[in-house]
Each structure stands twice: as structure tokens, then as C-alpha cells.
Amino acid sequence: MSAIRGLAVRISTLVVRCASPGSKEWAEALAAEMEFIENDWSALAWSLGSLRVLLHHREAPGTSVEDLIRSAKKLADARRAGNIAWIIFLGQAIHFAIFPESREPLQHFGQELTAVGCAVLSVWMFFDQRRGRKVPDGHDSAEMLSFYRTELERAAGFLRRPASWIVLMSFGCVAMGWTLGESGSFVAHPFKHALPSVLLVGFVLLFMHQRRSGLRQLARLRATLSEQE
Amino acid sequence: MAIRRSPQLLSVLAEFLQSEGEWRYGYDIRRNTGLKSGTLYPILMRLAEHGMLETSWEAQVEGRPPRHLYKITSDGLRYARERLSEAAVKGAVGQPAFDGVGAS
Structure with missing residues (x-):
């Protein structure tokens, strides 16, 4: 060969x-x-x-209720485990608010903007995480499916909630503030100061991917449950 | 997901219309239409998803892997005729698709 x-x-x-x-x-x-x-x-x-x-992402044909319960349990486990992202954002917010690295006006403004963005994201992540404590224990299948459906519907309606736009704007603030804090100018160097923009684009792409995946799972859940009825 | 109407889709539909009722191999369709595999297979996938294409695996021949086969369904035939006559009216059928390419 x-x-x-x-x-x-x-x-x-x-x-x-x-x-x-x-x-x-x-x-x-x-x-x-x-x-x-x-x-x-x-x-x-x-x-x-x-x-x-x-x-072309496609779910396996013929999804069973057992598959759905398995997916619901996986989501419940992730919710229970939580994450420490809110602490990281809180740390960044405190760092930029209390210890600004530059006194140059635009750079200082950029760091303040980053601090505000990080603070909002930290608060949102903290409260979002607290919701995770209301996850069912996994013994009752009907309860698990109901939890799964609620979570998927909530994710599908993310963009319809005003709070979600605040979150998205906060990410924008972090990216813009970071660029300003680094470059001290509205005209950033395409390579030297590209990291915040790359991260923002990455975040938007990841968000879109998660959203599409959530919508697919919701459609799969609805189709399977309506077949069962 | 809706099927996007494109010249490539018309080429594939025309190819299936030419061999109505016959099982076809993916590579043969590719040779006759001139489409790349990355263009052809998403079209085949969508047609199959919409029940316009029947798929099957051929029986294994010793020493060679079984091949995937495709045959247009009656719904697919209806759809193909509609789309191609529509395109003929608009004069939008992709001409180069069959030029100078021998049938398999």
C-alpha cells in the first residue's frame, strides 16, 4: 500500500x-x-x-426511554458536580478592580471594564450553579425525564431571557476590556492583541454548538416521549 | 432539515432518474455527476432522511468490503421530476454534470 x-x-x-x-x-x-x-x-x-x-451531527435512530434517562442522569451528575468557573471570574474581577496594572486612562478603563464583566459573569455562574442543588436523585425515572425536559427547554429559551443578553454582553465587556487593557488603544494589533477576540469568537462558537446540540436533544426527547404516549 | 435546492442536488436527482429503479454505488454516482464525495454524500444523506432514497448494504463478497447501495423511492422520483422540470423551466440545470463522463 x-x-x-x-x-x-x-x-x-x-x-x-x-x-x-x-x-x-x-x-x-x-x-x-x-x-x-x-x-x-x-x-x-x-x-x-x-x-x-x-x-453532520445526527443522533442514533430509534432513541429509547432508557437512552434518555441515561442522558438525563449524565446532565444531573454534571449539575451536581458544579464548577469553579465563578471563583475564577470573581478572582479576576477583584484583581482588576483593586490592583489595576496601569494608570494610563484607556488601559485603566479597559481593566475596569474587564472587572465589571468578570463580576457579572461570576454572579451569574454562582446563581446558576446553586440551581444544580435542585437536581433529582436519579431513582425516579419520570422525575429524571421531567428534569431533563425542563433543563433542555430552559437552555432552548436562553436567548429569550433578558438575563442571558446581560451575560453575553458581559463576555463582550471582558473581551473588549482585555484588549483595551493590553493595548491602551481602540486599534488593537492583529496578532499581539488577538487572544481576547479569539476567545470571544471561540465562546460564541461553543455557545452556538451547545445550543444546537440542546435543541436536537429536546427534539429527540419530545419525539420519543410522544411515541410512548 | 429542508433539502437545499442546488445545481448539485439537481445533478444527483438527474442521475437517479437516468437509472430509475436500479441500485447505485456512491462512487459511480460521483463519477457520473463529477461531484466530490464531500458534496455528494451530504445530499444523499438528506435525500435518505426525507425518505426519497432507499439505502442498503450489498452482500459481502470474499476479500472485499460490502458496499452501500442507493435507490430512489417513488417519493424521490416524484420530487426529482418536479425539481428537474422546475429547473428546466428556469433554465438552471447544471449542464456540465454529464458532459464527457461515461456511464458506470
């Missing part, structure tokens, strides 16, 4: 391994088809094209 063919096979194998449950069959179909492509470069092009399957 040539190196090119070997690379193509590796890519196809990776795609099959990483494809979402509902897309796995398609990834396998693409991988199987590659065996019938004689030209090595064409096989490589074929395998590179198969990477597109990874963008």
Missing part, C-alpha cells in the same frame, strides 16, 4: 471513529467505497471529502 493510500485509509478510519451515531453508517459507506477507487490520489481526495460527514 502506498503512503498516499495509507493516509487515505487513516483518514477514513478516523472519520468512521469520530462520526456521530446517526452518521456512522454513512462514514462506513464512504470508507467501504474507497476500496474500489483505483487511483491513490483520487482515494485521498475521496477520504478528505468524507470529513464533511463529521459536520
